[in-house]
Amino acid sequence: MSIPVRPDRRPVDQTETDRANRGEWDRYADEYQSTHGEFLGDAGFVWGPEGTREDDLRLLGDVTGRDVLEIGSGAGQCSRWVLAHGGRPVGLDLSARQLQHSRRIDEETGRAVRSVLATGTRLPFRPDSFDVVFSAFGALQFVAEERVIVTEAARVLRPGGRMVFSITHPTRWMFPDDPGEGGLTADSSYWDRTPYVEVAEETGEVAYVEHHRTIGDWVRALAGAGFVLDDIAEPEWPADHDRVWGGWSRTRGLLTPGTAIYVAHLG
Numbered sequence: 067m068s069i070p071v072r073p074d075r076r077p078v079d080q081t082e083t084d085r086a087n088r089g090e091w092d093r094y095a096d097e098y099q100s101t102h103g104e105f106l107g108d109a110g111f112v113w114g115p116e117g118t119r120e121d122d123l124r125l126l127g128d129v130t131g132r133d134v135l136e137i138g139s140g141a142g143q144c145s146r147w148v149l150a151h152g153g154r155p156v157g158l159d160l161s162a163r164q165l166q167h168s169r170r171i172d173e174e175t176g177r178a179v180r181s182v183l184a185t186g187t188r189l190p191f192r193p194d195s196f197d198v199v200f201s202a203f204g205a206l207q208f209v210a211e212e213r214v215i216v217t218e219a220a221r222v223l224r225p226g227g228r229m230v231f232s233i234t235h236p237t238r239w240m241f242p243d244d245p246g247e248g249g250l251t252a253d254s255s256y257w258d259r260t261p262y263v264e265v266a267e268e269t270g271e272v273a274y275v276e277h278h279r280t281i282g283d284w285v286r287a288l289a290g291a292g293f294v295l296d297d298i299a300e301p302e303w304p305a306d307h308d309r310v311w312g313g314w315s316r317t318r319g320l321l322t323p324g325t326a327i328y329v330a331h332l333g
């Protein structure tokens with residue numbers, strides 16, 4: 067169920083971001099799962115709209131016997147992949163409706179993922195609880211405080227633990243969110259971190275927020291939290307892949323990266 071909104075750019079803090087995005091993901095979850103569920107697969111692990119799979123990249127390493135936290139787990143598809151590969155996943159998400167979809171798929175598949183309703187900037191776990199923390203287009207681009215979420219991940223990871231997350235490629239921020247030719251001409255500054263917001267027409271309240279950080283911001287946040295950066299994967303758009311997902315499409319994907327996957331471990 068969507069509500070009429072108008073786009074804007076304005077400063078928004080973490081509290082307002084969480085309030086707005088919890089509401090938006092609760093409203094949008096049914097449509098999101100019916101639109102993208104088949105592409106994601108009930109126990110599939112897709113890193114982004116390019117369809118890049120963990121089966122091919124293996125960025126998490128061997129998850130057998132590992133405690134694995136997924137931040138922004140949605141309906142738990144990736145966590146279910148971890149379960150199928152011998153790991154012990156926990157899915158954490160801000161949206162109760164997304165987690166209800168996770169429960170629905172648990173029941174349909176007989177593969178149940180433990181899930182927790184919380185925000186990625188306040189992880190309800192003790193220090194040294196996990197071997198791997200990951201997120202596939204989950205919370206990282208929905209937080210005002212990138213240093214806080216990365217530091218929280220470091221806190222709950224065991225020594226040497228791995229953090230891997232995919233986000234909209236930071237260079238995308240320069241372009242309109244348009245999958246067609248209109249999305250190929252830069253019209254915003256790469257360095258402008260002012261959040262993208264959608265404002266409800268009826269109430270004037272912020273109804274949805276995305277935060278942008280540059281490539282360097284993420285490197286500094288990871289280094290500041292004690293991580294060593296191993297890679298920034300930038301999946302190429304497969305020539306035969308013709309799916310449109312929001313502003314992602316073949317038209318744009320063949321020319322410019324849509325997804326960045328940061329791979330790091332605690333030093």
Ligand SMILES: C[S@@+](CC[C@H](N)C(=O)[O-])C[C@H]1O[C@@H](n2cnc3c(N)ncnc32)[C@H](O)[C@@H]1O
Binds near residue numbers: 209
């Ligand atoms: C684009 S979906 C990605 C989920 C899943 N990986 C997938 O591919 O469907 C983003 C998810 O992040 C969740 N999310 C947004 N902000 C969050 C936050 N601060 N903490 C935890 N989850 C958050 C949303 O509720 C949503 O389920």
